[in-house]
Amino acid sequence: MRLRGFSKQMAFASEIGVSESVVSRWQRGNGLSLANTIRVCEVLDISLDWLLLGRGTMEGHRPPANTGPRDRLQKATAQLPDTVINAMSALAEAIQVAEHPDRR
Numbered sequence: 041m042r043l044r045g046f047s048k049q050m051a052f053a054s055e056i057g058v059s060e061s062v063v064s065r066w067q068r069g070n071g072l073s074l075a076n077t078i079r080v081c082e083v084l085d086i087s088l089d090w091l092l093l094g095r096g097t098m099e100g101h102r103p104p105a106n107t108g109p110r111d112r113l114q115k116a117t118a119q120l121p122d123t124v125i126n127a128m129s130a131l132a133e134a135i136q137v138a139e140h141p142d143r144r
Contacts, residue, residue, distance in 0.1 A: 044084045055083050
Protein backbone atom coordinates (compact mmCIF):
# COMPACT_ATOMS: atom_id res chain seq x y z
CA MET A 41 0.00 0.00 0.00
CA ARG A 42 2.74 2.41 0.92
CA LEU A 43 4.64 1.77 -2.32
CA ARG A 44 1.52 2.88 -4.17
CA GLY A 45 1.01 6.06 -2.16
CA PHE A 46 -1.47 4.90 0.47
CA SER A 47 0.06 6.01 3.77
CA LYS A 48 -3.25 5.70 5.61
CA GLN A 49 -5.09 2.41 5.83
CA MET A 50 -8.38 4.30 6.01
CA ALA A 51 -7.79 5.94 2.61
CA PHE A 52 -6.95 2.59 1.04
CA ALA A 53 -10.02 0.92 2.54
CA SER A 54 -12.20 3.75 1.25
CA GLU A 55 -10.74 3.41 -2.25
CA ILE A 56 -11.42 -0.34 -2.24
CA GLY A 57 -14.89 0.14 -0.82
CA VAL A 58 -14.45 -1.77 2.43
CA SER A 59 -14.02 -0.87 6.08
CA GLU A 60 -10.65 -0.30 7.68
CA SER A 61 -11.17 -3.38 9.85
CA VAL A 62 -11.50 -5.53 6.71
CA VAL A 63 -8.12 -4.27 5.48
CA SER A 64 -6.65 -5.05 8.92
CA ARG A 65 -7.96 -8.60 8.66
CA TRP A 66 -6.42 -8.96 5.21
CA GLN A 67 -3.08 -7.79 6.57
CA ARG A 68 -3.27 -10.41 9.31
CA GLY A 69 -3.67 -13.11 6.68
CA ASN A 70 -7.43 -13.55 6.45
CA GLY A 71 -8.60 -14.32 2.92
CA LEU A 72 -10.00 -11.89 0.40
CA SER A 73 -12.91 -12.56 -1.90
CA LEU A 74 -12.07 -12.73 -5.58
CA ALA A 75 -13.91 -9.46 -6.18
CA ASN A 76 -11.90 -7.71 -3.44
CA THR A 77 -8.66 -9.25 -4.70
CA ILE A 78 -9.31 -7.90 -8.18
CA ARG A 79 -10.23 -4.49 -6.75
CA VAL A 80 -7.01 -4.41 -4.67
CA CYS A 81 -5.00 -5.16 -7.81
CA GLU A 82 -6.80 -2.41 -9.73
CA VAL A 83 -6.38 0.20 -7.01
CA LEU A 84 -2.73 -0.65 -6.33
CA ASP A 85 -1.97 -1.31 -10.02
CA ILE A 86 -0.34 -4.64 -9.24
CA SER A 87 -0.31 -8.03 -10.93
CA LEU A 88 -3.01 -10.49 -9.89
CA ASP A 89 -0.55 -13.37 -10.46
CA TRP A 90 1.92 -11.72 -8.11
CA LEU A 91 -0.65 -11.09 -5.39
CA LEU A 92 -2.37 -14.49 -5.55
CA LEU A 93 0.43 -16.83 -6.56
CA GLY A 94 3.64 -14.96 -5.80
CA ARG A 95 4.54 -15.36 -9.47
CA GLY A 96 6.48 -12.68 -11.35
CA THR A 97 6.64 -9.11 -10.10
CA MET A 98 4.16 -6.54 -8.85
CA GLU A 99 4.42 -4.82 -12.23
CA GLY A 100 4.25 -8.06 -14.22
CA HIS A 101 0.90 -7.11 -15.75
CA ARG A 102 2.32 -3.99 -17.40
CA PRO A 103 3.79 -4.04 -20.90
CA PRO A 104 7.56 -3.51 -20.99
CA ALA A 105 8.42 0.18 -20.84
CA ASN A 106 10.68 -0.02 -23.88
CA THR A 107 8.02 -1.49 -26.16
CA GLY A 108 8.12 0.70 -29.21
CA PRO A 109 5.86 0.76 -32.26
CA ARG A 110 8.00 -1.78 -34.13
CA ASP A 111 7.81 -4.24 -31.23
CA ARG A 112 4.05 -3.76 -30.94
CA LEU A 113 3.62 -4.24 -34.70
CA GLN A 114 5.70 -7.41 -34.66
CA LYS A 115 3.66 -8.84 -31.80
CA ALA A 116 0.36 -7.83 -33.41
CA THR A 117 1.25 -9.44 -36.75
CA ALA A 118 2.87 -12.61 -35.40
CA GLN A 119 -0.19 -14.80 -35.99
CA LEU A 120 -1.34 -13.31 -39.31
CA PRO A 121 -1.28 -15.47 -42.43
CA ASP A 122 1.57 -14.98 -44.92
CA THR A 123 -0.78 -13.45 -47.51
CA VAL A 124 -1.65 -10.65 -45.09
CA ILE A 125 2.00 -10.16 -44.09
CA ASN A 126 2.98 -9.98 -47.78
CA ALA A 127 0.28 -7.39 -48.48
CA MET A 128 1.33 -5.31 -45.47
CA SER A 129 4.96 -5.52 -46.55
CA ALA A 130 4.08 -4.37 -50.07
CA LEU A 131 2.09 -1.48 -48.62
CA ALA A 132 5.02 -0.45 -46.39
CA GLU A 133 7.38 -0.54 -49.38
CA ALA A 134 4.95 1.57 -51.45
CA ILE A 135 4.76 4.13 -48.65
CA GLN A 136 8.56 4.30 -48.44
CA VAL A 137 8.84 4.80 -52.19
CA ALA A 138 6.17 7.50 -52.12
CA GLU A 139 7.92 9.33 -49.28
CA HIS A 140 11.46 8.84 -50.62
CA PRO A 141 11.40 8.22 -54.38
CA ASP A 142 15.21 8.58 -54.55
CA ARG A 143 15.70 5.40 -52.43
CA ARG A 144 14.23 3.06 -55.01
